[in-house]
Amino acid sequence: MTKYLTDLKIGETATIQSFDTSRIVDNDFAADLEDRLLEIGFEEGLAVELLHQGPIGKDPLAVKIGNMTVALRRAEADAIILDEEIKS
């Protein structure tokens, strides 16, 4: 089963495998999402750690990528596919 960034639990780290925006319903939104994710610093082969979740519905997420913390909504995190191996 494919692992997505939204599947991580707080404190868990995994490596980004690829991007897939096909699960996103809104086509216009999905169109440049991959570029936006790349621009802010998500990239294949990098480790992401889930740091925090928002107070309502565990949304948005705050993740550590490189030396920075990035916030994104679950809908956006759904486009990031992770490697199977998860470290906690």
Add this chain to the structure above:
Amino acid sequence: MNPLNAALIGAPNSGKSSLFNSLTGSHQKVANYPGVTVERRSGTVTTEGGHQIKIIDLPGIYSLNDRSLDEKVSREIITGVHENEAQPEVLICVINASNIRVHLRLVLELKALGLPMIVALNMHDLATRDGIEIDVSRLSEELRLPVITTIAVRKSGVGALKEFLDRDVSAFSKTSNTLSETTTRALQKEAGRITKLVQIAEGGHHKMTRILDGVVLHPLAGPIIFFAMLFFMFQAVFSWAEAPMDMIEGSFAILGEVVATYIPDNWFRGFIQDGLIAGVGSVLVFLPQIIILFAFILVLEASGYMARAAFIMDKLMAKVGLNGRAFIPLLSSFACAIPGIMATRTIANHRDRITTIMIAPLMTCSARLPVYTLMIAAFIPNDTVMGYFGLQGMVFFALYMAGIVSAIIVAAVMKKTITKGTLQPFLMELPKYQVPRIGHILLGLWQRVRAFLRRAGTIILYAAIALWALTLYPNAPKDAPKDAPEADIYYSFAGMIGRTLQHIFAPLGFNWEISIALVPGMAAREVAVSALGTVYALQGTEDQVAESLATVLQSAWPLSTALAFLAWFVYAPQCLATLATARRETNSWGWTAFMAGYLFGLAYLIAFIVNVSAKALMA
């Protein structure tokens, strides 16, 4: 020699704005690019060698993809196709030393455009503290660009950059494009390659940030801290501002009296005392609240907390289609919609920004409080409901809630209709926490206060003078019977307007006195109270004047009228300064007309419903 035109460019959180502040100090101007809502910041630097350099601070962007207005304006300026802005002769690209992998991408993208460029490796001190080590000469070699380390928060930290700019312009040779491909992915790959080469030590996550976020973004503690902070901020805005506001009001009253003793009692004294001095006073009286509010916002922004506040509020705001960042501007609007609308500049997406501006006036601003207080004191009995809750307090609360609920509905409707568009990602870096620099805070505060005085101040002042004239002229006709019930204001232009408006407002239960008071109330909402005072005080016998306005209104208005009047004030765009600010910030008469139109429409509709149903219930 003409001054050199330089442009600062960099990603959000690169420390670009701090660098700009340190470079230019107080020699800077903030305006808007004509036709768009993008802020234009420019300034001048004089180097040791006596060269004048003009610097524009381009908006913080990740790329030049034209997805946002910021990106579009930046690209147009850099490529020299912008209508009003000359193409810069040299670019200073600011990159954060803690995050070069991401920020180098923009450097490579800009480089491909071929302008002379200097790279400012910023926040070098902070990166070193976090254990990040960068081979600066290797970076320069790989990029084939000059790289200068800077520490934006210190004046001394920009010395090397100034020195570099001191050299002859011809020293900046054109860069050549070394990449065949400029897709995001290709650029990213190249940035990654360079980062691997020049980053000797990767360092770790900023410890303090990690610890603080553990508390501030905690699912339970986070919101508690957030709301406690909001509560404190509001307390500060209302209670700290009280004393200086009283002082300002007091000194303007004294000034008015002083003028009265020196100028004979004629129209000129009236103009100076009631028009000019009262007008300036009514502007300046808001200044303490605005200074305190903006000081809080600037400190929260500079410390890095603002991004966390957006994180906490995002889910709630997303329910009406807005971004977490819209929360603070709306919050500011509870003090005054003008700074609130000005604060929407932090919202990158144009449609989200417009929606936020449109609903900002629905937040109950402090200028409505005198009106609410008067009406509640006069018409709502000081009873308790269910043995505990004060009825007056509950009405107050209901008025606030009416504004908030309406704003939510209006935003939701707008996002489904006129500001409909592609969903905007929330995606945002949560910057490291920093201790704000007092100098930069003061500079920001001064710029905002100046903007408020210029934009709101001039319009309130003109409006106050115009309305003064309208309420005074023409005088009551000489042949009017001595015992006529009507006051002088009844015969004035304001009175004529009011009497005409009365026909329109009759279905709301408004009499001609209210209709007249609404006219000067356009300058600022709370002026409606003193205008009512004028209307009734001038009209009644001496005994009636002696009575408080609340008592007068109690006997003069039915309850249904009072409630409709309150409902009117929840919605009506009774503030020219807000409309003027909306015009400036949206850069569109269309949106301004929309704001005025929908607010008047709602005000009329709701006041009508309140009047009719209150009458029916009492019958």
